[in-house]
Amino acid sequence: MSVTTVRASSWGSLFDCAYKWEWIHILGHRSPSSGRAHLGTAIHAGTAAFDVSRMNGSNLTAYDTAEMLLHTLRNPEHDVDWRADKLTLNEAERIALPLHTRYCNEISPRYEFVAVERTAKPLDIDCGGGIVIRLTGQLDRARICKAGDGKGIADVKSGGAAVVDGIAKTKGHSPQIGTYEILEEHTTGEPCTAPAHIIGLKTRGKPETGIGEIRGAKAMMVGTEEFPGLIQIGAEMFRTGLFPPNPQSFLCSAKYCPRWSVCPYHE
Structure with a gap:
């Protein structure tokens, strides 16, 4: 039996370009983190520290937990290519x-x-054929929150287009949320009986925050009587060893794909 370990946070990207996903998560080839990706990592570290302090009763301030943000930003655990994003x-x-301040004072409460x-x-x-x-x-960057008598996922997303017209962008996040x-x-x-929330933090232009809602993410992953779930479709890739490319992916470029230089499928 062959067991392949997959981080939950990577599942969604399997369906953007499986060929790229295989190169990174199965074959182990990675590029240095971009400056903006590392910026997101630092923001998440600071906001997580603030939320943990609310949970454990220490009630640190936004100013206090900004130290975690700055420490993470200045001391990356992996190589960061700041020039990639200028x-x-x-x-x-x-x-x-x-x-960070807006999240702590306006969103988290x-x-x-x-x-x-x-x-x-x-x-x-179990994918069949001896493939597991x-x-x-971790449920990376995600929080579990009470909602009435139930609970739901609240996932923090940062990026240049993370918020549009005051609402967090939710498109493309359902596979990861469903896996969570x-x-x-x-x-x-x-x-998880409550709708999931995407908490968006916009990192380009004027600082903005917003919240968007996702429903039915789990059903997308496990499927219904009418359609197969993404897990079943992904399992077929693992069973056959075929990870199809997607030349029309918005991330199909040398900047975002470490397989670009050896990939025969892009223009």
Whole structure:
């Protein structure tokens, strides 16, 4: 039996370009993180520290937890190519700090969190033919929050277009959210009955925050009587070893794909 471990946070990108996904997550080829990607990592570290402090009663301020943001930004765990985005460390700090403050003062108080970036119990998916996918890892950048008598996922997303007209962009996030809902239920035995929220933090232009709602993400992953779920479709890729390319992906470029230089499928 062959067991392939897949981080839950990567599942959605499998369906953008599986050929790229295989290169990164199966064959182990990675590019240095871009400056803007690392900016997002730092923002998430600071906001997570603030939310954890609310949960454990220490009630640190936005100013206090900004130290975690700055520490993460200045001390990356992996190589960062700042030139890729024409972004400097000082510019990244200037962008990050107002967004961190707005999140802490305006967004976080709307929620009652019960977990922040929970480590999930591994979940094995039998693909047939002796192939098993093992979903594992933290629910990266995601919070579990109470909603009435139930609970739901609240996932923080940052980026230049993360907020449009005051609402967080939700398009493309359902596979990851659905995977998080599956793993949360598998880990705790409790269903996610509330709609998921995307909390958007816009990192280009004027700082903006917004919230968008996602419903039916789990059904997209597990399927219904009418259509197969993305897990079943993905399992077929693992079973056959065929990971199809997507030359029309918005991320099909040398900047975003480490397989670009050896890929025969792009123009």
